[in-house]
Amino acid sequence: MSSTLTPVRSKRSALTKGQLPPFAPYVVLALALIIGAAILALIGFNAFGWGIVSAILFAAGLVGWSGVVEGSRKAKDKLATCLVVGSFLIALLPLISVIWTVLVNGIPGLISPGFLTSSMNGVTGVYDNKAVEEGAPVIGGIYHALIGTIQITLVATVISVPVGLLTAIYLVEYGNDGRLARAITFFVDVMTGIPSIVAGLFAAAFFFAVVGPGTKTGAVAAVALAVLMIPVVVRSSEEMLKIVPNELREAAYALGVRKWRTILKVVIPTAISGIASGVTLAIARVIGETAPILVTAGFATSINSNVFGGWMASLPTFIYTQILNPTSPANPDPSSQRAWGAALVLIILVMVLNLGARLIAKAFAPKTGR
């Protein structure tokens, strides 16, 4: 008889009681979405408001329920989780929105025939009017701007990586935190904050003084971009060199290896993956610059593959001019389609660069396998 006296409990262990069931968040989410939709229906439905109201309801519901069942510590934990996930979603929203908009608007431009292989040379408003009024295909492309962007960025990288990397090596390996090292760090920080148009004006003025007035070439633009890239490269390389353990340097010294060889063959190979991704980020930062290129390389509608002579187009300036001065002012749609296509290509370029940096980082990273 004694066994019947013990109250029949649920099968859950005493150690796990007072917990929300695993499906609790989904239940609350479903309720929040339904109630949110109902509230929004009263004041006029829109998707954005639905998301916000549902999110607030979800957080309040889950935290409240948890507070009742699980106690205040768990409730605070749920609240923190909601805040963290919410912030993450808010941060992600603009990114997804940008990518979505550019994809939707850019794909028609990108798949139009000859977009990547022809320039805007000879493409006049007449053709655009025809395209709109008679349904003829939109002609003209970004080939000239693409090679301009690639060449200018390449030259800027060739200038800024040696300068930046050597500066970082000086700061970390030789500067000893002395007066010169501190001065360099200060000015690098100042350079980081230079508005890009100022860098463009500097490069333009520099070449006006050295080469002659009116010098506008891809190389001038590359110098302007290099001014913007150098501080980023210095900063990232410096951080990467700093985290190379001192023990590795001492190990090399103790083998009778000279300092410059230690830096070249031990320190830099150990840090190369970080340096490579830092350089890629620096490139990604300048590849979309518009203002400094407008004042230094001008703008061209035809193909110019000589960085050192003549005006040059680039993707950002191409987008800028297509939007601001459509080829056919009466029918700006074909121009805007080309601009979105160019924007998509620019984003793809940056993504490819980032993927490339990851591959480089992986290829160079210190091996840990057995």
Place this chain on the structure above:
Amino acid sequence: MSKRIDVKDLNVYYGDFLAVEDVSINIEAKSVTAFIGPSGCGKSTFLRTLNRMHEVLPGARVEGEVLLDGDNLYGPGVDPVSVRAQIGMVFQRPNPFPTMSIRDNVLAGVKLNNKKISKGEADVLVERSLKGANLWNEVKDRLEKPGSGLSGGQQQRLCIARAIAVEPQVILMDEPCSALDPISTLAIEDLINELKDQYTVVIVTHNMQQAARVSDKTAFFNIAGTGKPGKLIEYGNTQNIFSNPTVKATEDYVSGRFG
């Protein structure tokens, strides 16, 4: 292939701070000398002055003489790099180069200095050095794997192989077993016993039993108090230091009364 070291009136500084004061000591060739003493007494600092690794730190300097078979390491015009090529060092924490394979780690002293070496000579050198460090049998089938994949004790023996591959006269060891388990420690202690047939070995250790097991001579360092310089208190045959020390502080330390 081993040389003796004679230190005369050496003072070691970090900037203005006198870290080790007035050490004179004669270290015999082809012997194992142990430095013992409480933490912070300057024994590691002193060890690093013996191959000019001390001055790698900014502001660090020394006064006095360190003679390697009569040649002053700190004489005018002496290149610290050539000193370090003759006096190798093994550190407290195993530090194989993470970007290199086991084979390249052993050859690091050769390759980093861009010396030309044929593949056959390199193979011989790798095998001899790894055998010298008692590591050959464990790694001979995976020489191309990264050195960081070895266990801590194996990594430390790899570092010893790397040090003996440049054929130094003297090997300095700065607490080489403090990061290792007892079995790896035993392997390294056996190795030290073999190394002294060819090299002069100087070892810093916190472990007094280890000093008693491996060394021929022992130097006891002590410090009067925080901020005071470390001093060499007593130096003699290991047996005498542990069984019959002449200084009270040494007796207190080796019998475990402090430190």
